[in-house]
Amino acid sequence: MxxxxxxVLAVLVILVVVSLVRGIVAFLQTTKLDLENxxxxxxxxxxHAKQNKAMFARVKYQALAIVVVFVILMINR
Numbered sequence: 001m002x003x004x005x006x007x008v009l010a011v012l013v014i015l016v017v018v019s020l021v022r023g024i025v026a027f028l029q030t031t032k033l034d035l036e037n038x039x040x041x042x043x044x045x046x047x048h049a050k051q052n053k054a055m056f057a058r059v060k061y062q063a064l065a066i067v068v069v070f071v072i073l074m075i076n077r
Contacts, residue, residue, distance in 0.1 A: 008068055016058055026054060029047055030051065
């Protein structure tokens, strides 16, 4: 049972990292547009939405990872 939960935890950690990287890439693209003073408001709004989506996914996966760690700790007591 522990190895299944450890596998689930590893997958969640990978998803957290992927979500974090996607959010940072979207942030950097938005910052680049701001620095270049491009007035493409629709694209910037899409990038902001992408940032928010990626960061929400990161928080969701982190919460699930915490739940899995809690379950592992409760099982091993």
